[in-house]
Amino acid sequence: MLPVPNLRWIRLLACWLSLAVTGYAEQPSGFKIIDSHVHLWDISRPAGLRWIKKDDKVLNRNFLPPDHEPVAHSNSVGGVIVVQAGQSLPDNQWNLDLTAHNPRLYRGIVGNLSEVIGTPAFKPLFAKLCENPRYVGYRLSGRYQEKLSDAFFADLRLTAQKGRTVDFLLGSYRLEEVAEIARRVPELRIILDHLGGVKLDGKPLAPEWVAQFRAVAKQPNVRCKVSALFGRWEKQPAPQDLAAYTEVLDLAFASFGEDRLIYGSDWPVSEQTADYAAVLRLTRAYFDSKGPAASAKLFHQNAQNFYRPPDRK
Numbered sequence: 001m002l003p004v005p006n007l008r009w010i011r012l013l014a015c016w017l018s019l020a021v022t023g024y025a026e027q028p029s030g031f032k033i034i035d036s037h038v039h040l041w042d043i044s045r046p047a048g049l050r051w052i053k054k055d056d057k058v059l060n061r062n063f064l065p066p067d068h069e070p071v072a073h074s075n076s077v078g079g080v081i082v083v084q085a086g087q088s089l090p091d092n093q094w095n096l097d098l099t100a101h102n103p104r105l106y107r108g109i110v111g112n113l114s115e116v117i118g119t120p121a122f123k124p125l126f127a128k129l130c131e132n133p134r135y136v137g138y139r140l141s142g143r144y145q146e147k148l149s150d151a152f153f154a155d156l157r158l159t160a161q162k163g164r165t166v167d168f169l170l171g172s173y174r175l176e177e178v179a180e181i182a183r184r185v186p187e188l189r190i191i192l193d194h195l196g197g198v199k200l201d202g203k204p205l206a207p208e209w210v211a212q213f214r215a216v217a218k219q220p221n222v223r224c225k226v227s228a229l230f231g232r233w234e235k236q237p238a239p240q241d242l243a244a245y246t247e248v249l250d251l252a253f254a255s256f257g258e259d260r261l262i263y264g265s266d267w268p269v270s271e272q273t274a275d276y277a278a279v280l281r282l283t284r285a286y287f288d289s290k291g292p293a294a295s296a297k298l299f300h301q302n303a304q305n306f307y308r309p310p311d312r313k
Contacts, residue, residue: 031078031296031299031300031301032076032077032078032079032300033075033076033077033078033079033263033280033299033300034077034078034079034080034081034107034263034299034300034303034304035072035077035079035080035081035263035264035265035267036081036083036225036227036262036263036264036303036306036307037081037083037193037225037227037228037264037265037266037267038068038080038081038082038083038264038265038266038267039063039082039083039084039085039266039267039268039269040063040064040065040068040082040085040095040098040099041062041063041064041085041086042062042064043060043061043062044062045088045091045094046088046090047086047087047088047090047091048086049085049086050086051086058268058271058272059268059269059271059272063268064098065098065099065101065102065106067268068080068267068268069102069105071267071276072105074277075276075277075280077105078105079105079107079300079303079304079309079312080105080106080107081107081108081109081110081136081264081303081307081309082095082099082106082108082109082110083110083139083167083193083264084109084110084111084112084138084139086112087112087114087115087141087142088112089112089113089115089116089125091111091112092109092111092112092113092125092129092135092138093129095109095111096109096129096132096134096135099134103134103310103312104312106134107134107307107309107310107312108134108135108136108137108307108309108310109132109134109135109136110136110137110138110139110165110167110307111129111135111137111138111139112138112139112140112141112142113125113126113138113139113140114139114140114141114142114143114144114172115142115144117140117144117152117155117156118144118145118149118151118152118155119151122155123155123158126138126155126158126159126162126164130162130164133309133310134309134310135164136164136165136307136308136309137159137164137165137166137167137189137307138159138164138165138166138167139166139167139168139169139193140166140167140168140169140172140173141169141171141172142172143172143173148177148180148181153181153184153185156181156185156188157185157187157188159188160185160187160188160189163308165188165189165190165191165306165307166188166189166190166191167191167193167225168190168191168192168193169193169194169197170192170193170194170196170197171197174212175192175196175197175209175212175213175215175216176212176215176216178190178192178216178222179212179215179216179218179219179222182216182219182221182222183219185221186219186220186221187221188221189221189223189306190219190221190222190223191222191223191224191225191262191306192216192222192223192224192225193225193227193228193264194225194227194228194231194232194264194266195224195225195226195227195228195229195232195248195252196209196213196216196224196252198213198232198248199232199234200232200233200234200238200244200245200248201233201234201235202244204247205247205248205251210251213251213255214251214255217255217256217260222260223256223260223261223262223302223306224252224255224256224260224261224262225261225262225263225264226249226252226261226262226263226264226283226287226298227262227263227264227265227266228264228266228269228270229245229266229270229279229282229283230266230270230272230273230274230279231266231269231270231272231273232248233273236272236273237272237273237274238273240273240274240278240282242282242285242286245282245286246286249286253290258290258293258294258297258298259297259302260302261297261298261302262298262302262303262306263283263298263299263303265279265280266279267279283298287299
C-alpha cells in the first residue's frame with residue numbers, strides 16, 4: 001500500500017509549483033493584503049538613521065511613498081502600517097505628514113517614543129500625536145531607563161486607555177520583560193516585531209530563546225509579527241528557500257496560533273536579500289499550507305483587529 005501523502009506538504013508543493021510556473025504567488029481572493037511593517041525614510045532628516053551604514057549600497061538612500069506605492073500595488077497590498085525607522089521624536093509627526101496624501105493605502109503609523117516613555121515629556125507628546133486617528137501606536141526600539149519604572153507602566157496604561165498599541169523591537173527589551181509588561185498591563189495590545197527577534201544561522205533554535213518565546217506567547221494580549229524573515233539571518237543575503245525558515249515558523253504558529261500572527265514585509269530592509277515579491281512568496285508558501293482561513297487572518301484580518309486603523313475613505 002502506498003503511503004498517504006501529508007496534506008501540508010501537498011499544499012506547500014502546489015504553492016511552489018505555482019511560483020515556478022508564474023514567477024509570482026497568486027494573491028488571496030476576497031481581500032487585499034495589509035502589510036504591517038513598512039519603513040519610509042529620508043536620510044537627510046536631521047536625526048539621520050544611525051543603523052544604516054554609509055557604504056550600504058541598498059539602504060543608504062531615500063525610500064519615500066513614490067518608491068513604495070508601485071511596489072504595494074503590484075503585490076496586491078491594499079493597506080500599510082508604516083513603522084518609524086528611527087527613534088527621532090519629530091519623525092513621529094513627519095511620518096504622519098509624509099503619508100497624509102494617501103490614507104487609503106497608508107492606514108496607520110507606528111511612531112517611536114523610546115526616548116520619552118517613563119518621563120514627563122511622554123504624556124503631552126503622545127496626546128498630541130493621538131489627535132490623528134492614523135497614529136495607531138508606537139514602537140519601543142531603544143532603552144533609556146535601566147529599570148521598568150512606575151512611570152513607564154503609567155505611560156503604558158495611558159497608551160491602552162487611548163486604544164493605541166506598542167511594538168517591541170527585541171534587543172533593548174528582553175522577551176521575559178515583555179511577558180512581565182503584558183501581565184502587568186493586560187489591557188495593552190502588544191506585538192513582537194520580527195518573530196520576537198529570533199536569530200537564524202542554520203543551526204537549531206536556542207532552547208532558552210524558544211522557552212522565552214513560548215512563555216510570552218502565553219500572554220493573550222501579545223501578538224507576533226511574521227516579519228523581516230530575510231533579516232533574521234546573521235549573514236546576508238539570506239536564503240530564500242522555505243526550509244530555512246520552517247522551524248521558527250512552526251514554533252510561531254504553534255505558540256501564537258492563527259489568530260495572533262500578523263504579516264509584515266520589513267520593506268525596504270528586505271531589499272538587502274531580494275525584492276518584495278520574494279518576501280511575500282516565502283510567507284505565502286508557508287501559510288497557504290495552513291489553509292485559506294489562516295492565510296486570510298495573517299495577511300489581513302489580524303492586522304486590522306490589532307492596529308484598528310481608521311476606516312478607509
